[in-house]
Amino acid sequence: MTATSSAAGPCAGGVTVDRSDPARRAWVAQAVRRIEADAQRSADTHLLRFPLPSEVGVDLYLKDESTHVTGSLKHRLARSLFLYALCNGWLGEGTTVIESSSGSTAVSEAYFARLIGVPFVAVMPRWTSPEKISLIQAQGGRCHLVDDAAAIYDESRRLAAACGGHYMDQFTHAERATDWRGNNNIAESIFEQLTLERYPVPEWIVTAAGTGGTSATIGRYVRYRGHATRLCVPDPENSAFFPAWCASDPSVTGGGSKIEGIGRPRVEPSFVGQVIDRMMTVPDSCSVAAMRAVEKVLGRKVGPSTGTNLWTAFSLAAEMRDAGAAGSIVALLCDSGDRYADSYYDDDWVAAQGWDLGPATEIVSEFLRSGRWPDSAAGR
Structure with missing residues (x-):
């Protein structure tokens, strides 16, 4: 980040803050391309x-x-959530993705995380079916099980903060990540x-x-x-x-x-x-x-x-x-x-x-x- 100001005073040029990162932008562009190619x-x-x-x-x-x-x-939702997070600047190379899920969303998000090369952790109730846990793991994801279903939100935020990752939060972003006017939605x-x-x-x-x-x-x-x-x-x-x-x-x-x-x-x-x-x-x-x-x-x-x-x-x-x-x-x-x-x-x-x-x-x-x-x- 750089900041500059003009000696002639703020009206002559003001302060410029530059947070551009060409390498990060290139990685995001490639990640979006991989998801779009998959679609x-x-x-x-x-x-x-x-x-x-x-x-x-x-x-x-x-x-x-x-x-x-x-x-x-949930495959449709996971694709939309990843594109939404990438284009909002929330994901970068190596960012760990955390999600609260009862199973199917986590399977799909694990797939897209592996597709773009980032780690994935699913926070799920302990009674989630063994078959879904195996599917998440088969996609390269890790499962973090909790005893109280209501705790999955706070635990996901805690894990994301602890590892500097991103909490995808399907329950908040599902309705806004998909273009409801069309674009091949369901x-x-x-x-x-x-x-x-x-x-x-x-x-x-x-x-x-x-x-x-x-x-x-x-x-x-x-x-x-x-x-x-x-x-x-x-x-x-x-x-x-x-x-x-x-x-x-x-x-x-x-x-x-x-x-x-x-x-x-x-x-x-x-x-x-x-x-x-x-x-x-x-x-x-x-x-x-x-x-x-x-x-x-x-x-x-x-x-x-x-x-x-x-x-x-x-x-x-x-x-x-x-x-x-x-x-x-x-x-x-x-x-x-x-x-x-x-x-x-x-x-x-x-x-x-x-x-x-x-x-x-x-x-x-x-x-x-x-x-x-x-x-x-x-x-x-």
Whole structure:
């Protein structure tokens, strides 16, 4: 840094402060190029048609985010967060990236950290699935586990300060790091892929919230484009999002969530409730029953947050049928169920959570057979 002043006085030239660093700028430019090149090599994710009984009369699609190279919806977020941090001047060569995460975001951020050659540390609850921990480590990341989920924020800041690193803070920056007007965001992708379908403008898009960034992007985009599409955000048990949204009070807190990746003990800064048209709570047993039940339909396993989305999409489809309304619904398929073989797909683990999947499994199975959905079911 240099500072100079003119002998003729401040009006003649003033003081100049120069913080330019050509080497750092060159490194940032190369890092951005590597991330953009990675995106250029990647194809868009599929929009799958989910077969519903003909009696329903609604077209249901799943936006399959599991096909990203890091296996989840969070790949998009991680790419945006890294570009945002680089272009804001927060990352330099050798900067350690710290992130608070329940798993999938950390997997994706570890990938991008390795891509640009910086260390990565994920701060996660101790009960994060072993499969996700292994995936983070396989990408070159390190896992720092804490006993209290609410402590991940302060612990991330502490670690970043201790090593002179950067706390990425997905929960604050998710909604601002993504260009919600387009630029190949998930909302633009959905509408482009629906162009030739029977109902190209969906009645509903369903996505649960973790950071709130994806729901904010979709909600803003549909308004920007003037679509009539409504956004439904289901929320798992004990999460703060639903009661805070109902009360229009972001200070409301909850006990957290047992559905990995969604629901939070507090309302995160990236949660933009004003763009959400409807919220509903989904019992954990219903999320898990739905994720398991659709395996026979899809021919593969999906994760628990996808189960939350599907339970809600089935309910909305039945509601449209009852109202005699035709149209389409899009729900997000967030990640693969292969990451949860030792948890949500393990009967002993499920029983230890106190969940009885029987009633919810029967509801989903009956809906997939006949299109009937009981009014008494959660979410209706």
